[in-house]
């Protein structure tokens with residue numbers, strides 16, 4: 001069984017800035033991953049990260065997510081892909097420096113979508129990396145799209161594809177970002193309360209209070225994240241999804257399946 005983890009673009013970058021990586025946070029999260037692997041050498045991790053103030057800015061500016069006619073200028077596609085990779089290099093180098101054998105596997109090199117939904121992704125290199133105890137690192141990326149020409153595929157969509165359409169069945173998915181899912185966007189509504197558990201009984205109500213990202217974000221913010229994760233929890237037997245803040249001890253505990261002092265758990 002595998003554990004998937006996403007470093008959210010909202011915590012590894014300042015999404016109100018421009019290509020503003022938060023290197024101390026990235027280094028702390030990398031150390032937390034190293035600590036979890038040291039504590040449990042059997043931990044098989046697929047690590048993804050969002051694009052934050054790197055890719056989203058170019059994607060929004062050039063409308064890459066809305067599509068691009070085949071004969072139009074594709075500079076925006078190229079600039080978005082390059083920005084996503086610049087952040088990826090920072091994340092992978094931090095993981096390597098922390099002692100995690102991370103290997104970057106750029107999704108767009110092997111990805112195709114239709115109307116923004118993944119249709120094909122050659123995931124064998126991820127399985128091969130895992131067989132060798134490497135930690136494959138993927139990231140939200142651009143895609144060639146058979147219907148609209150170009151698209152943006154979020155990290156959550158890639159992790160969902162792996163869970164549903166590859167042999168890599170996750171037991172746990174850990175999304176590092178906001179400290180929890182709240183009754184409303186905590187940055188807009190100071191009375192918002194954290195929701196410790198999301199299940200069949202409250203998912204409808206939780207979705208009603210989940211909004212967009214605060215900054216430029218072409219993949220939809222908290223609401224689309226929760227919709228995707230709920231679909232996974234309904235489909236993959238025994239899967240638990242955790243949304244936690246970026247405290248390193250919390251991440252190590254979440255990866256090891258230990259009880260968490262804060263955050264949100266989504267399960268059936």
Ligand SMILES: Nc1ncnc2c1ncn2[C@@H]1O[C@H](COP(=O)(O)OP(=O)(O)OP(=O)(O)O)[C@@H](O)[C@H]1O
Pocket residue numbers: 007008009010011049050051052053056176177178180181182183184185186187209210211212213214215217219220221222223
């Ligand atoms: N009910 C809610 N609970 C928590 N956060 C919410 C809620 N509704 C909206 N949000 C917003 O969603 C944001 C998180 O979504 P966002 O897509 O920006 O995160 P991310 O996955 O870290 O980013 P990226 O797509 O760059 O990786 C929070 O910063 C918050 O402002």
Ligand SMILES: C=C(C)CCOP(=O)(O)O
Pocket residue numbers: 009049050051052055056057059080081084139140141142152153154155156218219
């Ligand atoms: C904007 C790009 C390139 C990818 C978006 O992925 P996400 O940050 O996981 O939503």
